[in-house]
Structure formats: C-alpha cells, structure tokens
Amino acid sequence: MKKLILTTTALALSASMAFAGGHGKTVRMGTEGAYPPYNFINDKGEVDGFERELGDELCKRAELTCEWVTNEWDSIIPNLVSGNYDTIIAGMSITAERDEVIDFTQNYTQPDPSAYLAKSADVDLAGGVLAAQTGTIQAAFVAQQGWTLLEFATPEETVAAVRNGEADALLADKSFLKPIADEDAELMLLEREELIGGGVGMGLRESDGELRAKFDAAIQSMKDDGTLNALIVKWEIGETF
Amino acid sequence: MACYLSTPKHMAFYWSFGTVLVLLAITAPLALLFGFGGATAARAQLAPVRWFGKAYIAIVRGVPDIAFFLFFVIALDQGFEYLRHQFFCPDWGQPIRQGNDFLVCPAAKLPLSTSPQIWHEIYGFFLAVLTFAIVFGAFAANVLHGAMRAVPQPQLETAAAYGMRPGQIFWRILVPQMWVYALPGLGNLWMVLIKATPLLFLLGVEDIVYWARELGGTKTARFTDYPHGDWRMWYFGALLLFYLAFTKLSELALDRVMLRLTRGQATLAGEAQRKAAA
Numbered sequence: 001m002k003k004l005i006l007t008t009t010a011l012a013l014s015a016s017m018a019f020a021g022g023h024g025k026t027v028r029m030g031t032e033g034a035y036p037p038y039n040f041i042n043d044k045g046e047v048d049g050f051e052r053e054l055g056d057e058l059c060k061r062a063e064l065t066c067e068w069v070t071n072e073w074d075s076i077i078p079n080l081v082s083g084n085y086d087t088i089i090a091g092m093s094i095t096a097e098r099d100e101v102i103d104f105t106q107n108y109t110q111p112d113p114s115a116y117l118a119k120s121a122d123v124d125l126a127g128g129v130l131a132a133q134t135g136t137i138q139a140a141f142v143a144q145q146g147w148t149l150l151e152f153a154t155p156e157e158t159v160a161a162v163r164n165g166e167a168d169a170l171l172a173d174k175s176f177l178k179p180i181a182d183e184d185a186e187l188m189l190l191e192r193e194e195l196i197g198g199g200v201g202m203g204l205r206e207s208d209g210e211l212r213a214k215f216d217a218a219i220q221s222m223k224d225d226g227t228l229n230a231l232i233v234k235w236e237i238g239e240t241f
Numbered sequence: 242m243a244c245y246l247s248t249p250k251h252m253a254f255y256w257s258f259g260t261v262l263v264l265l266a267i268t269a270p271l272a273l274l275f276g277f278g279g280a281t282a283a284r285a286q287l288a289p290v291r292w293f294g295k296a297y298i299a300i301v302r303g304v305p306d307i308a309f310f311l312f313f314v315i316a317l318d319q320g321f322e323y324l325r326h327q328f329f330c331p332d333w334g335q336p337i338r339q340g341n342d343f344l345v346c347p348a349a350k351l352p353l354s355t356s357p358q359i360w361h362e363i364y365g366f367f368l369a370v371l372t373f374a375i376v377f378g379a380f381a382a383n384v385l386h387g388a389m390r391a392v393p394q395p396q397l398e399t400a401a402a403y404g405m406r407p408g409q410i411f412w413r414i415l416v417p418q419m420w421v422y423a424l425p426g427l428g429n430l431w432m433v434l435i436k437a438t439p440l441l442f443l444l445g446v447e448d449i450v451y452w453a454r455e456l457g458g459t460k461t462a463r464f465t466d467y468p469h470g471d472w473r474m475w476y477f478g479a480l481l482l483f484y485l486a487f488t489k490l491s492e493l494a495l496d497r498v499m500l501r502l503t504r505g506q507a508t509l510a511g512e513a514q515r516k517a518a519a
Contacts, residue, residue: 025347026355034455036464041455043465045250067358070447075311081341082315083322083350101341156458160471179461183468207342 026065027211028085029055033070035155035176037235038091038200041070050235051089054108057227061218074134074153077101080203086211087204091173093137093197103206105215107199108228110239114138114197116190117162117177118169123190128168131158137197138171162187175237245467254452258483261438261448264366268373269431275378280385294382301379309376310440314368318351325349365446377434384426389415391422393507421502421511428495432488453480 031039033047042048047068059066069085080088080102093111094104114137116125126147132139134151142149150167152158159180161167170177174193181189202219204212222228229240245251282294301309322345326337330346337344347353352360392415400414439450457473503510 028354028361034458036461040464041250043248043250043467045248045253048464069358069361078311078315082319082343083345084318086354154454154458156454156473159459160473163471179463180459183461205342205344207339207344 026067027059027087028067028069029059030069030071030076030080030085030088031090032073032076034073035091036179037175037237038173039089050231050237051091053235054222054228054231055089057222057231058215058218061221062214064214072153077203081205083205086208087202087215089202091176091200092203094199094201095137095197097140098203101206102203103208103212104201104203105212106219107201108219108222109200109232109237110241111195111197111199112173112175112238113193113195114141114171115174115177115193116169116171117159117181117187118190119162119165119186119188121188121190123169125169125192129166131161131167131170132172133158136172138173138194141194141196142171175235178236248467250452250456253447254449254456257447257449257452260366260446261441264370264373264438264441264446265435268370268377269434271370271374272377272381272430272434273427275374276381276383276385279378279382280389283382283386284389298379298382298386301376302383306376306437306440310372313375314372317368317371319343322349322351325351362446369441369446373434373437377430380430381427384430385419385423387426388419388423392418396507418506421499421506421508424495424499424502428491431491431495435487435491436484449480449483453477 031047031051033039033041035049037050039047039049039051046052047070052068055066055068071079071085073090076088076090076092077098079085088102092098094107098104116123126145129148129150130142131150131152132142133155134153139149139151150161152161155172155176158167158170158172162170163184163186169190171194174189177189181187202215204215219228222231223241232238232240279294279297282290283298285291285294322343323337326333326345326349329348333346335344352364396414396418397410400410405413438448441448441451453476454473457471457476459471460468462468499510500514503514505511505515
C-alpha cells in the first residue's frame with residue numbers, strides 16, 4: 001500500500017514537472033468582478049469591463065499568456081503576496097499605504113474624483129452616516145474626516161445601504177456611481193467631490209520587478225498610441241491622458 | 242424570463258449547488274474520520290498522543306472559523322509549496338520570504354501557474370475540504386470523546402472480565418455503543434456544516450451564496466442584457482428554500498439513523514423499543 005502511494009505521488013510529481021517545461025509563463029490576473037465599469041461578471045459569467053479589455057491588450061503587447069481569476073476584495077492583497085495570482089487589476093488606486101506592501105505599475109487612469117451618492121442633495125455629511133467599501137481609499141477618507149463610517153464588503157452592498165436608508169450617502173469612484181445615478185431617479189450625485197488617490201494602477205508583488213517592467217512598458221505604449229484613451233472614453237472612466 | 246434564467250451565468254449558479262453538495266459529501270465522512278482519530282488520541286494511554294489529541298481539539302475549537310479560514314488555508318498552501326520547493330529546487334539561490342512576498346521556484350507552485358484554471362479550482366476545492374475537515378473534525382472529536390465516556394463503565398469492565406484485550410473492548414463494546422450518544426451532537430455539526438459553505442468564497446471557490454449575491458445585485462443596462470433592480474431578496478429566498486429543504490431532509494435521515502442505532506441499547510429509547518416489540 002505504502003509503495004503504491006509512493007509510486008502514484010512520484011508519477012503525479014513527474015507529470016506536473018513535464019507540464020512545467022512545456023509552456024511559457026502564464027500570468028494570472030486577479031480582479032474583484034463586482035465594480036462596473038472597471039470589472040464585473042457579464043451575462044456569460046466571464047470577467048468583463050474596462051480592465052478586462054485593458055488587461056487583455058496589455059498581455060498581448062507584453063507577449064504574455066493571461067488568465068483571469070476573481071477574488072474577494074478583502075483578501076485580494078494577501079492572496080497576491082502569497083502567490084495565488086500574479087497581478088491585481090481591480091480598480092485599485094495607488095496609495096502610499098498599499099505601496100508599502102505591494103508594488104504598482106504606472107497609473108492607467110487619471111485620478112478619478114470620488115463622488116457622493118445620496119437620495120437628496122442636502123445631506124449633512126458630517127452629521128450623517130456614510131457608507132464605503134472596506135479597505136478602499138474612500139473608507140480611509142471618511143474615517144480621516146471623523147465622520148460616521150459604515151463599511152461593507154462589496155460595492156453592491158454600499159449602494160443598497162443608501163437605497164434602504166441605512167446610510168445617508170456613499171463615497172466611491174465617480175465612474176462606478178455615475179451609471180447607477182443615471183438609471184435610478186431616486187439617487188443622485190452630490191456636487192461635492194473629493195480628489196483622493198493617485199489614479200488606478202496594476203498591483204504586483206514587490207519581488208516581481210521584471211513583470212512590472214513589462215506591464216509598465218505596455219501601459220506606456222498604450223498611452224502613446226492613444227488606445228488607452230479610447231478605452232477610457234468607451235467605458236467612461238473619467239478624464240483621458 | 243426563460244432566457245434570463247438560462248444565461249451561462251445562471252448555469253454557473255446551478256452548478257455551484259453541485260459543488261456545495263459534493264463538498265459536503267466528501268467533507269462529512271472526512272471530518273468524522275478526523276474526529277474519530279482526535280477522540281481516540283485524546284483518550285490514548287500514551288501521554289504524547291493524548292496531548293496531541295487534546296491540543297488539536299482545544300486549539301481548533303478555540304480559534305474563530307473565519308480567522309482559521311483566512312490564515313490556515315494560506316499557511317497550508319504555503320506549507321505544501323515550501324515542501325515541493327525543497328524537493329524540486331534544492332539549489333534555488335534566493336530566499337523564499339522576501340519582505341511580504343512568498344516566493345518559491347516556478348516548478349514548486351501548486352498548482353503550476355501554467356496549468357488551466359480548472360486545476361486551480363480543484364486545488365482550492367481540495368484545500369477547502371481539508372480545512373473544513375480539520376475544523377469540523379475537532380468539534381466531532383469533542384462530541385465523540387464525550388460519547389465514548391457516556392458508554393456505561395460496567396459494560397467495559399464486563400468485557401475485560403471476559404478476557405477481551407483493550408483493542409477488542411474498544412472496537413466490539415465501546416464503539417458500537419457510543420454512536421447513540423454521539424448522534425445528536427454529530428447531527429448538530431452536520432447542520433452547521435451545511436450552512437458554513439459560504440466560507441468557501443474566502444478560498445476562491447464560488448459557492449451558491451456568492452452567485453446569488455452576484456446575480457441578485459443591481460444590474461444597470463449598460464453592462465448586461467437583463468437590467469434589473471436589487472433582486473438579492475429573491476435569490477436569497479431561493480437559497481433559503483434550498484437550505485430549509487436540505488436541513489429537513491437531513492433531519493428525517495438523522496431520525497432514521499437514530500432509530501436504527503437505538504435498537505438494543507441500554508438507553509431510555511432503546512428500552513421503549515424493546516417493550517413495544519415485546
């Protein structure tokens with residue numbers, strides 16, 4: 001019995017080694033899949049959105065084979081550093097705090113202003129309850145102001161909290177909130193906006209300098225020939241470069 | 242409507258019911274095995290084995306599930322990769338820990354980053370099964386440990402007086418009789434396990450609750466052919482029915498098992514059965 005187990009393990013191991021030799025490097029792209037227009041799951045059950053199109057194009061330019069993986073926002077950084085996927089491409093703004101743990105490519109969107117979504121225009125932000133997604137720049141911003149913060153694990157829940165009155169307003173990227181406010185007559189964007197965050201970039205492990213350089217170059221080439229701007233206009237992700 | 246309910250995304254949702262059922266079908270016996278091992282270890286004669294059994298029960302029961310799932314799975318994954326790293330790349334020059342990063346050589350990655358997504362999913366599923374088995378095994382071990390002690394002592398003494406060896410006493414007298422005491426506790430664990438599957442998404446396995454939340458969430462017309470408002474209530478309602486039906490079925494099954502186990506036992510219910518038959 002023991003011998004049998006040993007042989008099968010040896011077989012399995014050698015089989016997987018043979019596998020390793022055959023292909024080039026596959027880059028696993030980690031995203032959240034719940035933050036349209038940046039990334040979401042379409043009717044076919046596939047990752048779709050601005051970052052899907054951008055990521056596929058970047059991989060083509062950098063001559064990499066890419067595979068898309070979804071992961072909950074909460075644990076998206078721990079799973080990157082532990083090597084379950086190789087990049088984070090999930091509408092993640094470049095901040096100094098995150099930069100201590102992971103590395104970023106250059107930004108592929110302009111700093112998108114954060115907007116407030118509320119039911120009426122005269123919300124008292126300082127006295128009311130503000131919803132934001134956990135671990136976002138917006139949540140950190142609300143906490144810094146000393147306002148009452150209500151955190152949720154997914155973007156969807158933050159919107160639901162405003163709809164049902166649990167929160168008076170929610171703070172998130174404007175490009176995420178705009179289509180929601182456009183479709184729902186009850187909801188509106190406040191005129192006040194916050195300029196926080198330094199644009200969105202791809203997150204990579206600090207030790208992955210080579211891969212980062214490849215993506216950096218690919219982003220630069222898309223910036224140079226205007227294809228990135230075309231994507232930004234198509235998906236309505238704020239200002240162009 | 243029929244079109245809406247048969248989008249590939251909905252198909253993924255229906256498949257995830259299968260995932261959950263398969264997970265339960267594999268995890269439950271495995272957890273029982275872990276529990277049995279733990280309980281046996283906890284009452285072993287040999288002190289180190291006993292300490293191991295008791296420590297396993299105490300530590301796993303004491304740590305919150307969600308902390309366990311976040312920490313333990315990543316640790317387990319890294320542990321496997323570390324072993325493979327030692328095996329495949331003995332002369333890899335760089336340290337494995339670089340700051341926050343965990344880096345093994347590409348051949349030691351599990352599954353290999355070149356392998357198709359399905360293997361990653363199967364591997365995640367396997368990790369999930371193992372973690373569930375370890376967590377629920379500890380609870381089951383505690384239940385079984387208690388059940389073993391509930392078997393009347395005179396039974397064991399009589400067996401010893403008949404000249405049975407400790408192993409014989411354990412397998413022929415103790416184990417057949419303990420199940421009747423263990424079943425209520427194990428039944429509870431089963432019910433908890435059924436409902437614990439949403440923790441799967443922490444491990445990257447997309448279960449029914451993940452898909453219900455994803456499908457039910459508000460969809461704006463720009464990003465889908467089927468825009469709708471917040472329908473999570475309906476999706477979660479469907480899940481509620483599923484879980485209710487499932488737990489009800491489980492209850493019926495457990496009742497039958499109880500009836501079978503009670504037969505000939507020196508318990509109140511066993512006595513009642515005997516009288517009814519006579």
